[in-house]
Amino acid sequence: MYHRRVPKLWEDTIEAHRRAVRDAAVEAAARLVADQGLASLTMSQVAKRAGIGRATLYKYFPDIESVLAAWHEDHIADHLRRLTDVAEHADPAERLRAVLLSFASITHQRHDGDLAALLHRGEHVARAHERLHAFIQTLVADAAADGTVRDDVPAGELATYCLHALTAAGAMASADAVGRLVEVTLAGLRPAPG
Amino acid sequence: MYHRRVPKLWEDTIEAHRRAVRDAAVEAAARLVADQGLASLTMSQVAKRAGIGRATLYKYFPDIESVLAAWHEDHIADHLRRLTDVAEHADPAERLRAVLLSFASITHQRHDGDLAALLHRGEHVARAHERLHAFIQTLVADAAADGTVRDDVPAGELATYCLHALTAAGAMASADAVGRLVEVTLAGLRPAPG
Incomplete structure (x- = not known):
């Protein structure tokens, strides 16, 4: 799952990898809002949907806002x-x-x-x-x-x-x-x- | 706390009591959104802020939406x-x-x-x-x-x-x-x- 959501990271630079993880999280949040609305959206849901770890997500974003x-x-x-x-x-x-x-x-x-x-x-x-x-x-x-x-x-x-x-x-x-x-x-x- | 938020319920009808609990929950949600935004808002926070039990809140509203x-x-x-x-x-x-x-x-x-x-x-x-x-x-x-x-x-x-x-x-x-x-x-x- 991880590789499907954040592809080709082995051939990208660290910066491109960071961007890919960030984009995967943002895209996951967007899809979750479309499915269930904004209320009650959690960091755990975003991490799961993006196929990344919760701890990783928190390295990029301090909170859901x-x-x-x-x-x-x-x-x-x-x-x-x-x-x-x-x-x-x-x-x-x-x-x-x-x-x-x-x-x-x-x-x-x-x-x-x-x-x-x-x-x-x-x-x-x-x-x-x-x-x-x-x-x-x-x-x-x-x-x-x-x-x-x-x-x-x-x-x-x-x-x-x-x-x-x-x-x-x-x-x-x-x-x-x-x-x-x-x-x-x-x-x-x-x-x-x- | 309960009596301050939902006053005089002993002298009201059941319907008025229901209305008061409902209004307390709605008002609590409004204040929470003003303080912290809509994202991550939970039923527990609303119940606590309204001064009612979580189980009671769920009798009135199935979810935060x-x-x-x-x-x-x-x-x-x-x-x-x-x-x-x-x-x-x-x-x-x-x-x-x-x-x-x-x-x-x-x-x-x-x-x-x-x-x-x-x-x-x-x-x-x-x-x-x-x-x-x-x-x-x-x-x-x-x-x-x-x-x-x-x-x-x-x-x-x-x-x-x-x-x-x-x-x-x-x-x-x-x-x-x-x-x-x-x-x-x-x-x-x-x-x-x-």
């Missing part, structure tokens, strides 16, 4: 890589819409947009979320400078609005509904008439 | 009572804004708008959330019939959008920011120009 924080951090980092990629390849005039649609689509597919909300708010979670928020805030501020987004509300508040509104994608029944959600959210960003 | 579901249900029921009250006393033309502002303000004060998100989605949680969603959906549909809200997106989807967007109130720094959030969210609901 830190495993979940690492999971969330990975999730946000991956999300952010994909959004940055979308932003780079989009027409500048359509950049904000393209990124928000991508964010909503990922949230819709994963059904876990609100994941961070109930984690006890640790530094890692806050930092990961800040990077995502800062990215959206920059796009919103750029669009406000171009006059396509309202400037009567701070860009940081508008970014917070966007991220929350678009987590509704996880509750939407279809890709069409996700598209409508993005348009409604964008309508909220438009300069106030008059 | 059901305690948290009851907590969430209470929370939504209370929320809904307050919103219904606001809707009844508001000018019809301002009803939707008044209710959304009230929802956002409660979320802002409690900092727990996303509470339900990470609970394993049980029937109780789903039912409680559906009632809140149905209430907002009705207000949105009424406003759409009056022409003050867009009718090119189903009212149910707009209600989902509202509830998610307004949970951003929990992340807002001031009551003014919450007011701006409500206006931005309402702007997303407005009939599309043209």
Whole structure:
């Protein structure tokens, strides 16, 4: 079991091995949450599911909160890589819409947009979320400078609005509904008439 | 300890006693989540904090998820009572804004708008959330019939959008920011120009 979950460790460096063990633990926690929810999740369950010893797991993570924080951090980092990629390849005039649609689509597919909300708010979670928020805030501020987004509300508040509104994608029944959600959210960003 | 947490049970009916024990358990769970987060929460901790025996707790709730579901249900029921009250006393033309502002303000004060998100989605949680969603959906549909809200997106989807967007109130720094959030969210609901 150990070798199936943490493969090829004999040919990797110590650092790569550490990364593999860490990832196995994080992945195990993610699967356990999907199966049974977050409450009552224990370090023993994570160790067993990851195919590693409990003592080993504690060398990597002091407690279950830190495993979940690492999971969330990975999730946000991956999300952010994909959004940055979308932003780079989009027409500048359509950049904000393209990124928000991508964010909503990922949230819709994963059904876990609100994941961070109930984690006890640790530094890692806050930092990961800040990077995502800062990215959206920059796009919103750029669009406000171009006059396509309202400037009567701070860009940081508008970014917070966007991220929350678009987590509704996880509750939407279809890709069409996700598209409508993005348009409604964008309508909220438009300069106030008059 | 027992008498302090579940007072006057000798003069109440059996039903009131049951309710008091239930409420003590739910309140204990809420305090524990506030202190230590949701992960690793156990039935033993809840029983101890509530000042009741573990065996007694299990007579009321089969597992920790059901305690948290009851907590969430209470929370939504209370929320809904307050919103219904606001809707009844508001000018019809301002009803939707008044209710959304009230929802956002409660979320802002409690900092727990996303509470339900990470609970394993049980029937109780789903039912409680559906009632809140149905209430907002009705207000949105009424406003759409009056022409003050867009009718090119189903009212149910707009209600989902509202509830998610307004949970951003929990992340807002001031009551003014919450007011701006409500206006931005309402702007997303407005009939599309043209």
